[in-house]
């Protein structure tokens with residue numbers, strides 16, 4: 001298949017492009033590098049020996065996107081592009097709604113014009129809100145979110161489901177990610193957040209190489225085994241392979257359907273820090289601070305549906321995630337900014 005990947009230079013996007021190329025698919029990346037680096041394209045080529053086509057375009061620029069879409073003539077689309085910082089979304093909701101919804105509308109209009117009806121959409125476990133106790137199942141029905149970023153995922157899932165129900169011929173995967181971490185085993189691509197990381201794993205990695213003094217543990221008084229929050233961390237390469245599995249089975253699925261991509265296991269903040277300490281062979285200092293607003297005590301996936309219908313299961317454990325995340329950070333202490341070839 002020829003697959004157009006929006007946001008293909010991002011953390012999850014880049015690992016998915018590698019997985020697609022390794023399975024023999026052709027790829028066109030659409031990315032405006034607003035929150036990613038062009039160095040990623042070189043690194044993908046280093047890993048796979050193939051340089052994916054690139055359209056450096058803002059999806060909101062409908063005219064430019066139409067030209068790029070027509071030139072690529074893709075069989076399918078994987079849509080990662082979007083804004084994803086929870087705190088920022090609460091501070092500037094209009095920007096988040098306009099950007100995440102507007103760019104998806106631009107994409108959907110181009111897909112309709114060209115008769116491309118196979119789409120894999122980047123959703124999030126955030127759509128479960130606090131409506132279920134873990135493990136979260138896709139059967140739950142109602143979706144909710146506690147912040148505008150999460151609401152863009154809830155709304156887009158609904159919009160995509162409505163379109164698929166109204167028009168025949170669509171095949172849409174709504175992939176609900178749990179907490180993707182780690183990096184490619186080559187150490188060439190990984191997570192490279194700009195500014196202060198919002199998420200735990202990249203923060204821990206920046207402490208481990210001395211870029212920050214200590215990890216702030218957001219609360220140790222949760223009703224969990226060690227009092228810290230528990231999450232379903234999933235290796236980004238497993239997640240990437242989940243996208244390929246969904247894409248390759250989508251022809252058999254009419255309409256829109258949701259799948260959880262997680263491991264089915266919870267790991268606490270303290271356990272995750274300990275795994276990174278083992279991988280890095282050094283102590284990672286931490287300080288307990290108050291809970292972060294909007295955080296849930298526990299979250300993990302019921303993986304039954306993805307296993308049964310996609311024939312996919314995460315195979316990498318927390319030690320693998322810590323090892324590959326550490327390798328990436330150790331070799332690229334300042335992320336892609338260390339690459340002087342550009």
Ligand code: UD1
Pocket residue numbers: 084086087124125126150179198199200201203215216217218219228229230231269292293294295296
């Ligand atoms: C967060 C978002 C979620 C988004 C996901 C991926 C919130 C409430 N949720 O998930 O919507 O889809 O990121 O971008 O922001 N923690 C610390 N110290 C830190 C950072 C985090 O103790 O410096 C703790 C958190 O309290 C939580 C766990 O680590 O228990 C994981 O946090 P994080 O990596 O931010 O992911 P989520 O909150 O699960």
